Amino acid sequence: MSEELLRIEDLQVSFSTRRGMVEAVRGVTLSVGKGEMLGLVGESGSGKSVTGFATTRLLDAAGRVTGGRILFRGQDVTKLRGDDLRHLQGAAMSMIFQNPRAALNPIRAIGLQIADAILTHKRISKDAARAEALDLLRAVQIRDPEARMNAYPHELSGGMCQRVMIAIAISCNPALLIADEPTTGLDVTTQKVVMDLLADIAAARGMATILITHDLGLAARYCRRIAVMERGRIVEEASPRTLFSTPQHAYTRRLVAASPTATSRIEDLVTEEERERYATVVSKPRQEPAHGTPPLLEVRKLAKRFDQGSAAVADFSMTMAGGESVGLVGESGSGKSTTSRMICRLIDPSEGDIVFDGQSIGHVASRDFHRSRFRKDIQMVFQDPNESLNPRYTAFDCIAHPLMRLDGMCVGDALRKRVEECAERVGLPLDLLPRFPHQLSGGQKARVGIARAIACRPRLLVLDEPTAALDVSVQAVVLQLLDRLRRENDIALLFVSHDLNVVRMLCDRTIVLRNGGIVEQGESRALFDNPKTDYTRKLVEAIPHIETGAALAAAL
Amino acid sequence: MTTGLGATMVRAGRRLLSSLPALFGVLVFTFLLMRVLPGDPAVFFASGPNAGKEEIELIRKQMGLDKSVPEQLVFYLSDIGHGNLGRSMMTGQPVLKDLRERLPASLELTFTALLIALIAAVPLGVIAALRPGSVVDHGVRLFCALGVCVPTFVSGLLLIYVFYYLLGLAPDPTGRIDVFTSLPPQRTGFLSIDFLLAGDFEGWWAACKQLILPAVSMALFVIAPLARITRASMLVSLGSDFVRTARSVGLSWRKVVVTYALRNAILPVITIAGIVFSTMLGANVLVEKVFSWPGVASYALDALLSSDYAPVQGFVLLMASLFVLVNLVVDICYGIADPRVSIE
Numbered sequence: 072m073s074e075e076l077l078r079i080e081d082l083q084v085s086f087s088t089r090r091g092m093v094e095a096v097r098g099v100t101l102s103v104g105k106g107e108m109l110g111l112v113g114e115s116g117s118g119k120s121v122t123g124f125a126t127t128r129l130l131d132a133a134g135r136v137t138g139g140r141i142l143f144r145g146q147d148v149t150k151l152r153g154d155d156l157r158h159l160q161g162a163a164m165s166m167i168f169q170n171p172r173a174a175l176n177p178i179r180a181i182g183l184q185i186a187d188a189i190l191t192h193k194r195i196s197k198d199a200a201r202a203e204a205l206d207l208l209r210a211v212q213i214r215d216p217e218a219r220m221n222a223y224p225h226e227l228s229g230g231m232c233q234r235v236m237i238a239i240a241i242s243c244n245p246a247l248l249i250a251d252e253p254t255t256g257l258d259v260t261t262q263k264v265v266m267d268l269l270a271d272i273a274a275a276r277g278m279a280t281i282l283i284t285h286d287l288g289l290a291a292r293y294c295r296r297i298a299v300m301e302r303g304r305i306v307e308e309a310s311p312r313t314l315f316s317t318p319q320h321a322y323t324r325r326l327v328a329a330s331p332t333a334t335s336r337i338e339d340l341v342t343e344e345e346r347e348r349y350a351t352v353v354s355k356p357r358q359e360p361a362h363g364t365p366p367l368l369e370v371r372k373l374a375k376r377f378d379q380g381s382a383a384v385a386d387f388s389m390t391m392a393g394g395e396s397v398g399l400v401g402e403s404g405s406g407k408s409t410t411s412r413m414i415c416r417l418i419d420p421s422e423g424d425i426v427f428d429g430q431s432i433g434h435v436a437s438r439d440f441h442r443s444r445f446r447k448d449i450q451m452v453f454q455d456p457n458e459s460l461n462p463r464y465t466a467f468d469c470i471a472h473p474l475m476r477l478d479g480m481c482v483g484d485a486l487r488k489r490v491e492e493c494a495e496r497v498g499l500p501l502d503l504l505p506r507f508p509h510q511l512s513g514g515q516k517a518r519v520g521i522a523r524a525i526a527c528r529p530r531l532l533v534l535d536e537p538t539a540a541l542d543v544s545v546q547a548v549v550l551q552l553l554d555r556l557r558r559e560n561d562i563a564l565l566f567v568s569h570d571l572n573v574v575r576m577l578c579d580r581t582i583v584l585r586n587g588g589i590v591e592q593g594e595s596r597a598l599f600d601n602p603k604t605d606y607t608r609k610l611v612e613a614i615p616h617i618e619t620g621a622a623l624a625a626a627l
Numbered sequence: 628m629t630t631g632l633g634a635t636m637v638r639a640g641r642r643l644l645s646s647l648p649a650l651f652g653v654l655v656f657t658f659l660l661m662r663v664l665p666g667d668p669a670v671f672f673a674s675g676p677n678a679g680k681e682e683i684e685l686i687r688k689q690m691g692l693d694k695s696v697p698e699q700l701v702f703y704l705s706d707i708g709h710g711n712l713g714r715s716m717m718t719g720q721p722v723l724k725d726l727r728e729r730l731p732a733s734l735e736l737t738f739t740a741l742l743i744a745l746i747a748a749v750p751l752g753v754i755a756a757l758r759p760g761s762v763v764d765h766g767v768r769l770f771c772a773l774g775v776c777v778p779t780f781v782s783g784l785l786l787i788y789v790f791y792y793l794l795g796l797a798p799d800p801t802g803r804i805d806v807f808t809s810l811p812p813q814r815t816g817f818l819s820i821d822f823l824l825a826g827d828f829e830g831w832w833a834a835c836k837q838l839i840l841p842a843v844s845m846a847l848f849v850i851a852p853l854a855r856i857t858r859a860s861m862l863v864s865l866g867s868d869f870v871r872t873a874r875s876v877g878l879s880w881r882k883v884v885v886t887y888a889l890r891n892a893i894l895p896v897i898t899i900a901g902i903v904f905s906t907m908l909g910a911n912v913l914v915e916k917v918f919s920w921p922g923v924a925s926y927a928l929d930a931l932l933s934s935d936y937a938p939v940q941g942f943v944l945l946m947a948s949l950f951v952l953v954n955l956v957v958d959i960c961y962g963i964a965d966p967r968v969s970i971e
Contacts, residue, residue, distance in 0.1 A: 129875055161876030173868040176887055178965055188876040223966045
């Protein structure tokens with residue numbers, strides 16, 4: 072390894088909360104060489120971000136370093152005070168954050184924000200700082216940088232904001248850059264562009280980088296060395312190749328298994344012991360629908376315009392058979408969520424028709440649709456399991472509510488039985504039913520969301536990015552659950568997602584959307600293996616692959 | 628940013644237009660309310676307690692009270708349309724003239740009070756937010772609670788007791804200026820400004836001394852909401868991602884707190900300041916009474932007590948229009964302070 076730049080020794084960080092001290096980082100030891108890119112991978116709560124924040128001294132007031140040292144060029148960062156600290160921050164090490172739009176001051180022009188950072192560490196005139204800021208915008212490849220100098224963050228896309236954030240972070244040529252989930256929440260194509268840019272800049276300027284991410288594939292693509300964290304400890308540290316081919320620690324094995332790849336199947340996502348129940352379902356062959364069965368859902372030339380603007384969705388047609396699973400993919404703004412909401416009858420289409428089970432439902436106003444007899448046949452699972460559950464309803468109430476409203480059930484033993492049966496079907500332990508959402512974990516909340524959606528035994532389930540907010544290991548379990556429900560109950564799934572690997576596993580057919588129109592559609596594996604259009608190819612190539620075996624050996 | 632300014636003006640104009648129906652509603656509602664309230668103005672304004680029935684009838688006819696309520700409303704509205712707010716029975720003057728004479732006094736008092744309140748509340752809120760849960764934070768909270776708990780007339784009387792009676796620092800609480808000072812030529816109606824324009828610094832000092840106690844007692848009452856909202860939004864701002872970004876590149880403490888946190892935190896304070904200002908204008912009647920301040924609110928109260936319809940209706944219309952105007956100003960300020968607003 073090259074000369075050592077940062078050395079973290081037995082770092083311990085605790086947070087004081089209402090329930091006492093919580094140990095977030097429990098003895099992390101790490102080192103980063105000059106110009107090296109290190110991946111720090113773990114699921115939420117593993118302490119990877121806290122490690123980053125402790126290094127840059129940005130822990131919030133509740134967090135405290137309780138032990139260990141962080142040596143940056145031989146100097147213990149945890150003991151720095153006042154001006155010494157300020158000279159370190161920004162000038163010697165800087166940070167890039169998740170959610171770039173929130174990380175920029177919303178009411179200050181971006182040129183000024185970059186200049187602020189420059190002026191803090193260099194004694195130059197404001198005009199000179201402005202000129203440097205302009206150069207930085209060019210360096211991060213922002214188009215028309217002169218005009219963008221006066222732009223505000225809300226006028227830029229998420230990818231653009233992240234470039235500005237990179238410009239701020241590299242403004243004083245720091246030796247160490249810590250990127251905390253820099254591309255989470257960005258489209259795959261944007262993610263690739265931003266990450267390539269970041270890697271190029273770091274290489275060109277000789278900056279060491281710590282890439283903190285939950286995405287093993289992303290870390291494998293850009294880092295030579297990856298450290299895996301679990302519950303405040305580093306459980307394994309290795310090159311991507313060893314990590315994927317021969318993971319040593321049980322947690323790494325689970326993580327590697329759960330990360331969807333181009334070739335993985337849903338049944339591969341979890342380890343042996345969790346697989347049993349699922350395997351029995353998969354082994355049963357699916358009953359092909361009798362020839363000539365009318366489609367369950369038929370969408371004809373659907374269009375949606377908001378406020379006389381250009382169409383968000385135009386000329387969208389598709390059919391779905393009962394029990395079929397169809398993926399709807401595209402970048403943000405492609406109209407996939409709008410389409411799924413129209414099909415769910417949550418918003419009204421401007422044109423076109425939706426035929427469900429032979430009956431036209433496209434013209435029933437969305438605010439009256441709850442009275443339609445098809446409401447309980449079409450149910451939805453929403454993206455954010457935290458936001459989509461009523462915080463004042465217990466898990467039981469959440470699942471019981473649609474049964475009472477749509478199935479006309481009353482409080483009593485029958486209702487309790489149905490709710491418990493739903494909970495069982497989604498694998499939610501019954502003793503969790505009296506709990507409120509804030510007392511449940513992300514995966515449990517996702518299960519409640521799915522149980523609520525299947526409570527009335529729908530025939531079509533529309534899922535809008537149901538696993539986007541979940542950790543990969545939880546996502547793996549939820550995906551298996553969805554696939555099992557589909558096979559057991561013959562529920563058709565319309566799966567909206569930006570994660571192509573997930574769609575490829577779960578869906579029989581895939582529809583690729585762009586700017587509100589269908590670009591390509593077809594049988595999932597064929598579509599992903601041999602994309603016919605450039606756009607689909609770009610999407611597929613942008614996914615960080617976890618290359619195993621030969622491919623990886625060739626790459627290194 | 629010409630486009631931003633243009634968009635703000637368009638928004639302002641639209642806002643003004645959309646407030647017209649509300650103003651009309653206020654007009655009609657006040658009119659009807661006054662007719663429903665007990666008390667017969669004709670009896671009140673008759674020559675004495677033993678005035679004859681004919682005299683009362685005559686006055687009623689003069690005042691147009693013998694006609695039906697809808698008819699009266701039509702007459703009233705057409706008068707308003709001609710810019711005539713009626714005549715006050717108390718002062719014998721047109722209401723418009725009365726209000727024009729008294730409004731500057733109220734506005735001067737309210738503006739000064741709001742200024743004092745903001746100058747006190749914003750730093751208090753910021754200090755409290757910088758050290759949440761500390762002694763300073765609790766001190767600010769206590770001070771704010773006291774300010775809200777003590778009614779303005781009590782705090783006004785206390786201030787008079789201490790600064791006029793005990794210390795003798797303040798002049799007698801008898802209006803905007805003592806009787807011996809000659810008034811400056813009227814330009815803005817704000818005495819402190821008119822004196823300055825006339826170059827009369829002695830008079831200006833006299834006017835300011837009269838102004839300071841009532842303004843402070845009003846300000847005490849509104850410091851609490853302003854300081855609390857500053858504290859709350861400052862806390863959000865300080866905990867936000869962009870302040871963390873500012874800290875991550877090592878910006879100075881001052882820059883982080885003032886340029887990054889406070890400028891964002893001040894946005895909701897602008898909104899609240901507008902609401903506080905409108906409330907103060909109408910609610911400062913107690914202060915006006917305690918300090919014998921010749922403002923519109925005490926004028927309206929007197930009129931209400933003597934069933935003098937026209938001034939009350941004029942007053943309510945004035946307040947409603949001011950409310951609309953203040954909101955408009957707040958809206959424009961907000962549009963300038965926050966670049967995100969103009970795109971909506």
